[in-house]
Amino acid sequence: MNEQHSADLARLQQELVRARERLTATQEILGVVSQSREDEQPVFDAILKSATQLCEVADAALMLLNAAQGTFGMAAYLGTREKPVGPNTEWSLDAALPVAQSFREARTIHVEDMKTSAPYLEGHPTYRHMVDTVGLRTRLCVPLLIGGKAFGAIVLSRIRHQPFNADEIALIETFAAQAVIAIENVRQFREVQKRLEREEASREILQVISASRTDSAPVFDLILRNAAHLSGAPFANLCLLNEARSHWHLVAHFGDGLRHLTVGKTATPLESELAPAVAIRTADIVHIEDLTDTDLYRQGDPGRVAMVEVEGMRTILCVPLLSGADAIGSITLFRREVKAFTSDEIALVETFAAQAVIAIENVRQFRELEARLAREQASRDILQTISESRRDDAPVFEAILGNAARLCNAPMAWLLLLNEDWTELSLAAYHGLSRRALEIGQTWALDWKGPVTGTGIAIREARTVQDEDLSQSESYLAGDSDMRQLVDEEGLRTRITVPLLQGGRTIGIIILSRREVSRFSPEDIRLVDTFAEQAVIAVENVRQYKALERLNSELGERVEAQVEEIERMGKLKRFLPTAVADRVVSSGSEDMLKSHRALLGVLFCDIRGFTAFCETAEPEETIEVLQTYHEEMGKLINDHGAGVDHRMGDGIMVLFNDPLPCEDPAGEAVRLATAMRALMAELCKKWKRMGYRLGFGVGVSLGYATVGMVGFEGRFDYTASGTAVNLASRLCDEAQDGEILLSPKAAIAVEDDYEVVSRGELSLKGLREPLEVFRLAERAA
Incomplete structure (x- = not known):
């Protein structure tokens, strides 16, 4: 009885020790689980260590499923021998192995004696190897389960025939549950870490995007x-x-x-x-x-x-x-x-x-924003250049091509102008390095009979044309020398031609070229269209400015000529009647005023008794009489179209037929004389009432005399000299108050219109022989 009691007590004590050991092992594993958030391997190692110690096995392994491949591999191993397989060894889930069966069926598989198992007896090579070579006899496979499905397994092996008891199996199942916890913890931790890494990566990328x-x-x-x-x-x-x-x-x-x-x-x-x-x-x-x-x-x-x-x-x-x-x-x-x-x-x-x-x-x-701003700035710069280059469009063309080449990524840019009949293009500006010599003003003849190029189409149809590959153009393939030179020597491939349009007609073109096959974008073309419009503005501004300059120059010349005419008129009017001065100016020449011979009707007149009047009258009275006399006589002279008149005190000389021609110089002189006589009769009556005894006499002659300008700078006169002039003067001297005396030639010239009466022969001063003098009757014939 006592012996039985002692045996039971010893058994209970052993079970208590084993229970404590298992509890300690479980606690240790849980401790490792709590400390291994990033890696499940320490948990696997702790589980296998406890399993080998508590279950007294030769080796232990932990297998994990590779679901994508349908295989499983060894994740951890602990035993008395070296790890039996390599790190990348995989087994199929269909393999005839206890662990594969445990995966497939998601339950614990306990092979108490592998030597008596069906696979061994059937000669399965893996079983034979494990038993006969490795020496394994008993094997326990406990699955790691999540949601009723196995994703791993703990495998324990003994080299002796010793089945695992229920407590050992329960312990390993506990370890399997702890392994699942560890794996799930690490998975969740890694997911959190990965999510944080991805979020951080996204934030980092967004920061770089913003910068x-x-x-x-x-x-x-x-x-x-x-x-x-x-x-x-x-x-x-x-x-x-x-x-x-x-x-x-x-x-x-x-x-x-x-x-x-x-x-x-x-x-x-x-x-x-x-x-x-x-x-x-x-x-x-x-x-x-x-x-x-x-x-x-x-x-x-x-x-x-x-x-x-x-x-x-x-x-x-x-x-x-x-x-x-x-x-x-x-x-x-x-x-x-x-x-x-x-x-x-x-x-x-x-x-x-x-x-x-x-x-x-x-x-x-x-x-796009930068490009738009750059293009707007380029347009402003060009407009500024236009406003500053009114007389020369070259700076505008250079600014246009420089901006177009830069903003459109075109290494070569040309601006050419057309002549009126579209037979020739001249180079007005260019930008970029050319492999051939170029000069401003260089010209190219336009041949409209050969293959039409994109440039020709742009000119003729007044629209932008893009040649995507010049080496495939009709003119290049036809062997056109200019196109061959552009492609083969200059290396140009893609080109756009934008027309300069004025009133719907092409007056020039802008050409942009690239040395690679690369189409110009619609934005590029719109920009160059704008530049083309600005080039037309520059051309028109310069044309208008030059036209204005020419107009101003012509106007200046006209004003200068008019000023000269006014000055000449002023000079002429000092000694010529206004009508005469106007005729000289309108003729544009003063040749008529040069010394020459002319047939003249000459009239001399003066006031009778003026010398005696001056001796007794006050100076103011004398001046008043002269002022009235000359004012009234001047009106009559102008009204009768006299050429020239000269005044000396109370004496006046008037010339007819030069410089203003007239058909009847003697008749014009007589008509003026009669008008003067009539006017003076009225004036003398007025003066007589004032106590001034004055009269009026006139002499008229007809004959040739020398006439022209006489004098010096600022003191010129247009006068006449000769017998006809002297004769008229002497006749005036001989004339009585109210009498008009005529020379013989003058009398003959007017006798059909006026009654003339011979006064007899008179000896006149300056004449060698006496001369018959005629008197104009009071009334016309």
């Missing part, structure tokens, strides 16, 4: 670095579609250097079957788990073969950069091993792709 308004390259570099790091890809690249949507270009790369692609240089047709091309064309994700298992690789496609055999790529993920419904590029990640990208990794790269599109759009908008 990179002018250049998207820093954003691309950061996106590729983060995408590669967070997706476990050794290298990544980003490509963009060209504007024509014909080729895609590699613009950024991260990781190992690519040998078959070059950043910034490689251009691949969009129609190719490479992953980036397919992703861009379809605007969809391309995910190839194994590049060697594709038709392109099997068919020997050079691009696909280079990716696999040159670059060592196996798995590829290509995510399109979507702008609206269309793709403008792609982000591509590569792995050197066959390992599919997870849905989380794909979603992450999609986020990065969206951020790349934001960066591209930001830079595009900023560059």
Whole structure:
């Protein structure tokens, strides 16, 4: 009885010790679990250590499932022998192994004696090896379960036939649950860490986007670095579609250097079957788990073969950069091993792709704004130059071409003007380095019979024309020498010709050229259209300014001539009647005033008794009489169209027929004489009442005399000299009050119109012989 009691007590004490050991082991494992948030390996090691100690096994292993591959591998091992397999060894879930069965059935598998198991007896090689070679006899496989499905297993092995008891199995199941906790903790921690890393990566990218308004390259570099790091890809690249949507270009790369692609240089047709091309064309994700298992690789496609055999790529993920419904590029990640990208990794790269599109759009908008501001500033500068260059359009042309070349990325720019009949172009300005000699004013004949060039079409149809590739133009292919020179010597390929239009007619052209095949954008063309309008303004301004200068010059000359005429008129009017002076000025020549012989009707008159009157009268009375006399006589002289009159005191000489011609000089003189006599009769009556005894006498002659200008600067007179003048003067002296005496020639000239009476022969001073003198009767004949 006592012995039985002692045995029971000893058994209970052993169970208590084992329970304490198991409890301690469980607590230790939980402690390790709490401290291993980032790595489950320490938990695995602690579990296997406790399991081997508490269950007295030869070795223990922890297996984890690779669901994607349908296999499982060894994640941890502890035993008396070296680790039985390599680090990358995988077993199929379909294998005839207890652990595979535990995975498949999600339950504990206990093989009490492997030597008597059916697989061993059936000669299964793995079983035979484990029993006969390794020496294993008893094996316990406890699955790690989540949601009723196994994703791992703890495997214990004994080299002797010793089945595990219920307590041991329960202990290992507890350890399995703790392993699940550890794995789940680490998974959650890693998910949190990964989410934080991704959020930080997104923030970092957004910060770079905000700081990179002018250049998207820093954003691309950061996106590729983060995408590669967070997706476990050794290298990544980003490509963009060209504007024509014909080729895609590699613009950024991260990781190992690519040998078959070059950043910034490689251009691949969009129609190719490479992953980036397919992703861009379809605007969809391309995910190839194994590049060697594709038709392109099997068919020997050079691009696909280079990716696999040159670059060592196996798995590829290509995510399109979507702008609206269309793709403008792609982000591509590569792995050197066959390992599919997870849905989380794909979603992450999609986020990065969206951020790349934001960066591209930001830079595009900023560059558009910069370009618009630069173009507006260029227009203002040109308008300023126009306002400052009224007489010369060359500075305007130079400013236009400089801005056009800079803003449109054109190394060569020309401005040429057309002649009136469109047969010749002349170089008005050029910008850029030319490989041939150019001179302002250089001309080219226009041949409208040969192949019509884009320039010819622009001139003729008054519209902008773009030659995308001059080497394919009709004139180049036809062998036109000028076009051959432009392409072969200058190296020009793409060209636009913009007409300068005035009233719908082309007066010149602006030509911009590029040395590569690269179309000018609609924005470029609109800008050059504006510059062409400004060039026309400059041409018209200079034309109007020069026309105004010519007009001003002509007006100045006219004013100067008019001033000279006015000055001459003023000079002439001092000694000629106004009508005579006007005739001289209007003739534009003073030749008529030069000394010459002329047939004159000469009239002399004076006041009778004026000398005696002056001796007794007051000076004021004398001046008043003279003033009245000359004023009234002057009116009559002007009314009768006399050529010249001279006044000396009370004496007046009047000439007819020079410088103003008249048909009847003697008759005109007599008519003036009779008018004077009648007027003086009235004046003498008035003066008589005032006590002035005055009379009036006239002498008229007809004959040739020498007439012309006589005097010096400022003191010229137009006068006559000769017998006819002297005779008229002497006749005036002989005339009695109210008498008009005529020379013989004058009398004969007027006898048909007037009654003349001979007064007999008189001896006149200055004449050698007496001369018959005639008196004009009181009334006409």
